[in-house]
């Protein structure tokens with residue numbers, strides 16, 4: 001088999017070391033005689049796996065003590081409902097929720113939240129084709145909003161926030177970080193809630209991560225399912241119902257791998273280098289095109305187009321021959337997309353760049 005590099009948007013590439021360790025431990029975890037998949041989530045073996053995962057994630061992101069780390073199910077899209085179900089009850093009904101619309105994923109969040117709250121789109125980059133983030137000075141925020149929702153990396157559009165918003169009032173910021181969490185240093189204390197599906201930059205599909213400030217707990221609407229009520233989940237250490245145990249185990253191995261790489265700051269340095277290498281090849285001449293304004297270009301999820309779209313099929317076929325997989329763009333935007341998450345080594349980006357240059361005849 002030729003060496004493969006997987007540029008899938010998600011489920012996505014995982015560190016080879018992590019997969020090898022999981023394979024070695026598959027039938028007998030640490031002499032327990034059991035696979036992690038077969039363990040009770042309440043037994044001492046799994047509890048130790050869970051506790052290490054929480055501890056390592058807290059360390060990696062420097063999560064302050066007044067924040068809970070929750071492992072749920074339901075994915076990023078599930079959180080689009082779970083967030084308003086947990087937060088709009090903080091205000092008199094009907095409550096207003098603010099959004100910044102920067103692409104496909106924040107658009108989906110807006111639609112879902114409208115089932116539970118009055119939605120105010122405080123700013124949108126839709127008219128400009130989602131090529132950036134509207135400057136914070138132009139956001140028309142609601143003074144008494146239950147929260148402000150942003151998507152800090154628009155996976156499909158390839159737009160990433162280069163800044164963390166700072167609000168004057170006490171409106172909590174909810175950030176969908178599904179596709180770039182752990183790729184760059186963040187200050188958790190600037191957010192009320194951070195959430196993300198695991199399948200982009202953490203681990204397998206089926207696990208959803210929520211980091212929530214404690215004072216935001218306890219306001220769930222009466223119709224909120226108990227299994228999605230963050231205060232109930234927090235009270236039960238993410239074991240109110242059976243959590244996605246194997247997903248938590250793999251995520252925990254990824255957290256340990258990240259620590260061995262030097263942590264999030266070290267990953268961020270590598271991610272800057274990887275993205276710079278790829279964008280330089282895309283920008284070298286007119287053969288390829290990335291339409292996002294430079295200041296907002298994602299380091300993780302990079303859509304691009306061939307100017308001559310009649311060459312798309314040939315491009316993808318040649319990429320596949322060279323072991324460069326899953327480069328086809330999202331169906332809603334077409335073209336190509338390279339997702340270069342933490343687990344994508346710079347060698348993979350270099351292999352893609354070599355192919356980009358070769359295909360362009362450079």
Ligand SMILES: *Cc1c(COP(=O)(O)O)cnc(C)c1O
Nearest residue numbers: 075076077078105155178179197
């Ligand atoms: C993938 C993605 C989602 C949706 O995640 P699911 O797990 O499929 O529900 C939501 N938000 C962002 C930013 C994503 O990249």
